[in-house]
Amino acid sequence: MPPLNVLIVCEHASNVFGGEAMLPLNYFRLLSETEHQAYLITHERVKSTIENIPNIKHDHVYYIPDTWMHQFLHRNGGFLPERVRVVIIGFLMHLITQVYQWKIARRVIREKQIDVIHEPAPVSATQPSAMFGLGVPVIIGPMNGGMTFPKAFEYMSGGFEKVVYKLVEVISTVYNLLIPGKFFAKILLVANARTAKSLPRFTRAEVYELVENGVFTSRDEPIFNNKSMNINVLYVGRLVDWKAVDVLIEAVGITTNPVSLIIVGSGDMQDALIKQASDLGYHNIQFVGMVPHAEVNRYYDEADIFVLPSVRECGGAVVLEAMARGLPVIATNWGGPQDYITADTGFLVDPISRDYMIKEFARLIDMLAVNPTLRYQMGQASIQRVKQHFMWGEKIKTIIGYYQYAIQSARL
Numbered sequence: 001m002p003p004l005n006v007l008i009v010c011e012h013a014s015n016v017f018g019g020e021a022m023l024p025l026n027y028f029r030l031l032s033e034t035e036h037q038a039y040l041i042t043h044e045r046v047k048s049t050i051e052n053i054p055n056i057k058h059d060h061v062y063y064i065p066d067t068w069m070h071q072f073l074h075r076n077g078g079f080l081p082e083r084v085r086v087v088i089i090g091f092l093m094h095l096i097t098q099v100y101q102w103k104i105a106r107r108v109i110r111e112k113q114i115d116v117i118h119e120p121a122p123v124s125a126t127q128p129s130a131m132f133g134l135g136v137p138v139i140i141g142p143m144n145g146g147m148t149f150p151k152a153f154e155y156m157s158g159g160f161e162k163v164v165y166k167l168v169e170v171i172s173t174v175y176n177l178l179i180p181g182k183f184f185a186k187i188l189l190v191a192n193a194r195t196a197k198s199l200p201r202f203t204r205a206e207v208y209e210l211v212e213n214g215v216f217t218s219r220d221e222p223i224f225n226n227k228s229m230n231i232n233v234l235y236v237g238r239l240v241d242w243k244a245v246d247v248l249i250e251a252v253g254i255t256t257n258p259v260s261l262i263i264v265g266s267g268d269m270q271d272a273l274i275k276q277a278s279d280l281g282y283h284n285i286q287f288v289g290m291v292p293h294a295e296v297n298r299y300y301d302e303a304d305i306f307v308l309p310s311v312r313e314c315g316g317a318v319v320l321e322a323m324a325r326g327l328p329v330i331a332t333n334w335g336g337p338q339d340y341i342t343a344d345t346g347f348l349v350d351p352i353s354r355d356y357m358i359k360e361f362a363r364l365i366d367m368l369a370v371n372p373t374l375r376y377q378m379g380q381a382s383i384q385r386v387k388q389h390f391m392w393g394e395k396i397k398t399i400i401g402y403y404q405y406a407i408q409s410a411r412l
C-alpha cells in the first residue's frame with residue numbers, strides 16, 4: 001500500500017497539558033517521522049505550546065478557534081466539583097469543538113486527499129464523536145474508561161456527582177445515536193475489556209484492544225545501589241482526591257524504615273496535602289510542584305520506589321514511565337495499573353479500606369526499602385516488560401496496520 005495521508009483529530013494536543021493531550025501529539029509527531037503524511041486538528045489554546053516544539057510540521061496543523069462559547073464555559077464552570085465539571089463542562093465544550101472539527105476536517109480531507117481519520121482523544125468510551133459522514137474510514141481510540149470507585153471509596157463520589165454519572169450512563173446511548181461517530185466508525189480501539197463493556201450499545205465498528213499509553217525510551221538496566229536507608233519514594237501525578245496521595249503520606253509516616261517521599265505534581269488538593277504532612281509532623285516529604293514532562297525522568301532516576309495509590313485510575317501512564325526507568329512499582333489494584341504491573345514488576349494493593357491501604361503500602365515500601373536486590377530484580381523485569389509491550393515505536397507500527405486495514409475494508 002502506498003504512503004497514507006492521515007488526519008489526527010482531537011481537542012487538545014500538547015506536551016504541556018499532560019495526560020491524554022499527549023496521545024494525539026505523539027501519534028502526529030511519530031507518524032510525521034515515517035513515510036506517511038500526518039495532519040493534525042486541535043484547539044487554538046494549545047497553539048503556543050505546539051509552536052515551541054522543535055521539528056513540528058506547522059503547516060500540517062489546523063487550529064479550532066477559541067470561541068466565546070468556549071471561553072464562557074471555561075470561566076463559569078469552576079463552581080462545580082472537579083469530576084462533575086469534567087463531565088458537564090468538558091462535554092459541552094467538546095460538542096462545540098466537534099462542530100468546528102467536522103468543518104475543518106471536511107476541508108482538509110478535500111485539500112490533502114486524506115485516506116483515514118484517527119481520533120485518539122478524548123479517551124472516554126461514552127463521549128460522542130462527530131467524525132462521521134466525511135467519506136473516509138474513521139478509527140477512534142484507544143479509549144479507556146468504565147471506571148467506578150472501589151466500594152470502600154464510594155464516599156468520595158458526592159450525591160450530585162452520582163446523579164450526574166447515572167444520567168450519563170442512561171443517556172450515553174442516546175447521545176451516541178444523535179452524534180453517531182462511534183456508530184459509523186470503522187474501528188474502535190479499547191485499552192481493555194472493561195472499556196469495551198462501556199462502549200455505546202449500538203455500533204457497527206470492529207473493536208480491538210490496544211493499550212492507550214506508552215513510552216518513548218527505556219533504560220537498559222536499573223540504576224543499582226545498595227541503599228537500605230534513606231530510600232526515596234516517588235509519586236508523580238495530579239494532586240486531586242481520587243489519586244489518594246493522602247493515603248501515601250500516612251503510609252510513609254508509619255514505615256519502620258524512614259524514607260523520603262517526593263511528590264511531583266500539582267492540583268486542587270496540594271494545600272490540603274501540605275497541611276496534612278505538616279500536621280502529622282512528617283518532615284521527610286518534598287512537594288516539588290508541576291515539572292515539565294521532559295524533566296520528569298530526573299526524578300524517576302533519583303528514586304528507589306514508585307507508588308501510585310490512586311483509587312480511580314483508568315490509565316496510569318506514570319506507571320509505565322517509572323517501569324521504563326527501572327523502578328519497582330506499588331499501586332492500587334484497581335483500574336489501569338492492573339494492565340501494566342505483574343508480580344515480577346511490582347505490587348498491587350487491594351482497595352479494601354483506607355486503613356488497610358495505608359498499612360499495606362507501608363509494609364511493601366518497607367519490604368523494598370531493605371532489599372536492594374529485590375528492587376533491582378523488579379526494576380529489570382519492569383524494563384523488559386515495557387520494551388516488550390509498551391514502546392511507542394511499536395505502537396505506531398500497530399496503528400499503521402489498523403489504518404491500512406480500515407482503508408482496505410472500506411474499499412470492499
